[in-house]
Amino acid sequence: MRREAKMSHLDTIRCLVCGDVKGQFSILFKRVNSLQKKGGKFEVLMCVGDFFGSNNAAWDDYTSGRLKVPISTLILGPNQKDHLQYYKSKDGQEMCENVTYLGRCGRYTASSGLQIAYLSGIEAQQQTQDAWQFNKDDILTLTGSVVSDNNYRGIDILLTSQWPQGVHKYATPPQMEATSSSLMIAEAARLLQPRYHFSGMNGGFYERQPYRNHQILAESSTHVTRFIGLAAVGNLNKDKFLYAFSIKPLSYLKSDELGKQPLDATASPYTPLSTPGSSQDNFDQGTQFFYDMQGGDRAMAGKRRGESDDYVNKKRRQVQPSGPCWFCLGSSEVEKHLVVSVGTQTYLALAKGGLVEDHVLILPIEHVQSYVTSPSEVQQEIISYKKCLKKYFKSRNKEVVFYERNYRTQHLQIQVVPVPQDVAMDLKDIFLDFSEDISIELHEIPTHSDLSQIVPAGAPYFYAELPCGAKLLHRISSKFPLQFAREVLSQSRVLDLPDRVDWKNCVTTKEEATHMASTFREAFQQYDFSL
Structure with a gap:
């Protein structure tokens, strides 16, 4: 009308x-x-x-x-x-x-x-x-x-x-x-x-x-x-x-x-619920929107109690590993002595070959390839861990850098690296200067933006959240240096650890790693939302 x-x-x-x-x-x-x-x-x-x-x-x-x-x-x-x-x-x-x-x-x-x-x-x-x-x-x-x-x-x-x-x-x-x-x-x-x-x-x-x-x-x-x-x-x-x-x-x-x-x-x-065309038939042809409106068994197929439709749909789209995964918590390959906290959807573990002793990872318990493809339940728990880690490191006079490299990886890893408070506000310029030097274009995206609505599923990317609130994104189209973030953070202006850029040079013995994990777990316990 x-x-x-x-x-x-x-x-x-x-x-x-x-x-x-x-x-x-x-x-x-x-x-x-x-x-x-x-x-x-x-x-x-x-x-x-x-x-x-x-x-x-x-x-x-x-x-x-x-x-x-x-x-x-x-x-x-x-x-x-x-x-x-x-x-x-x-x-x-x-x-x-x-x-x-x-x-x-x-x-x-x-x-x-x-x-x-x-x-x-x-x-x-x-x-x-x-x-x-x-x-x-x-x-x-x-x-x-x-x-x-x-x-x-x-x-x-x-x-x-x-x-x-x-x-x-x-x-x-x-x-x-x-x-x-x-x-x-x-x-x-x-x-x-x-x-x-x-x-x-x-x-x-x-x-x-x-x-x-x-x-x-x-x-x-x-x-x-x-x-x-x-x-x-x-x-x-x-x-x-x-x-x-x-x-x-x-x-x-x-x-x-x-x-x-x-x-x-x-x-x-x-979230897009359908792609209706100009006719009634197009609107009704099996779209999620149609089933959300009408209900029925097909909308619930494969859904376990407590799981949202978003969780079920994204799980179906996950690319499963070709063999045992180092990071799926149920896998025989996981080095469980590094685990320091376990939630419902995600867990926290010390990084193997971490840049610093308290370098940790936020990881999904089940196999998820990237943050962009992760279900909302996983994303919400990642956010909860981030909030706890910020409080924990702040109590130790440190700020935190979170970053993800969705390139040549098969399991989502959110890297968590603490940095001294006196360098935190300079980090955006340091990241941008370094990326310019090696001809990598980093875009600053709005503070309230959601990565899942910016990067399409399956697309490779590098993403960092800095203590000043800045969010930096690079859409990877060809080659990308695997140690990019470690190179930035190891500079003299930040951590001054040039010999620790390659994680393989930083691996400790199992006994040392177990002790480090136990120390972190005990100190983090009062901030851990999962407890």
Whole structure:
């Protein structure tokens, strides 16, 4: 469904967005009037969540004309059966002067050029669909033309009542629990790439850090998305229910202006769930999205209790070793005397031939080839070990360098090397200077970025996290020096250990290594999350 709004042509549009009104019309419109008197006129008010509530007696004043809505207002459809009585058409309608119900789902383009996508209702949890619910057919209606359009640039605003599921991933989590969220809306947001996405229904205010809609280094920069969850009008906690912002329509922006990235931008929180084409058949042909929506035995095949779908799917894609692996904890090749801590998914071991005595490795218990291909359970436990190790080394007046070389290796190894605090802040320049000297291009990627969304599975890479917070990445395309990080860290400006670049020159006896491991294990114990 596509509508045209009669707005005056403006380069920049001043907008208001409101959370659940719940029948509190007088409070809302009084607040809007106050804002307009203080700061000037707004072009449009958009409402998400429940527009009607348990008591809607005041609505008669507006439909009868006794009271007038002070601003052009766009609302979404019902989210519960009791509110159906107020909506006479599923395709949209004029509710009263200045209030327009947009419809079930579609695109709204204002005369100013502002593009708004909208989805009414809540996600249907069963095969049959009630009039206040949406299903995957509605998502197809909303996104079908997008996936086949190579020139698609995104939209300005997406309005949904429910939150997208998992929106807080990679970001500061909301203070309240997201009790009403939808996996389908997350997929729609991923495909539509709105510049702003507004939702309600979760009882509080949440403004997420902006997230990127492109893969760093793999795709050209494009706009970020800002997600805002709004509280209900007149809520007792006095959380923000009205959000004011100005926006220049995307159609008037040049690519370089559109692609500017805020410093706090994160990776996208959404994992692709499908690659729907323009037809229903393409959407249904065995995609993970289809089975997530429908459930059933095939979605659960091969899944053990407690394992996520992400864990199962990534395990199936792992390249298994051709013979015994030195690092799979169940392998006969593992030198177990080096192990200092064992978690649920990963373990910690002293490095054989370590650069320094307390050089350790974070390793998956089962066979995983790289961090990029590792399941989320493994990644989360790696993050937990990193946090513990930072605290441990800080107590010893040291900082930590974490790095991974996914090149000519078959099992994921996160190298953990402590360095003196007085050199920690210089490490980024030292890494960049050394890489330039040997003609290796290191890219600094944003702090909140996720490596799994930057590097495709199977691609070789070198990745380092430095004490200053910098993240450095090199996408390996040909040869790469195997001891690159050790060469950097062994320099006189860091550890001053030029004779220990090659790990083979640093191997100790089993008795010495066992003693070193025992000493580290005992000292680390109070910081070890696995205990």
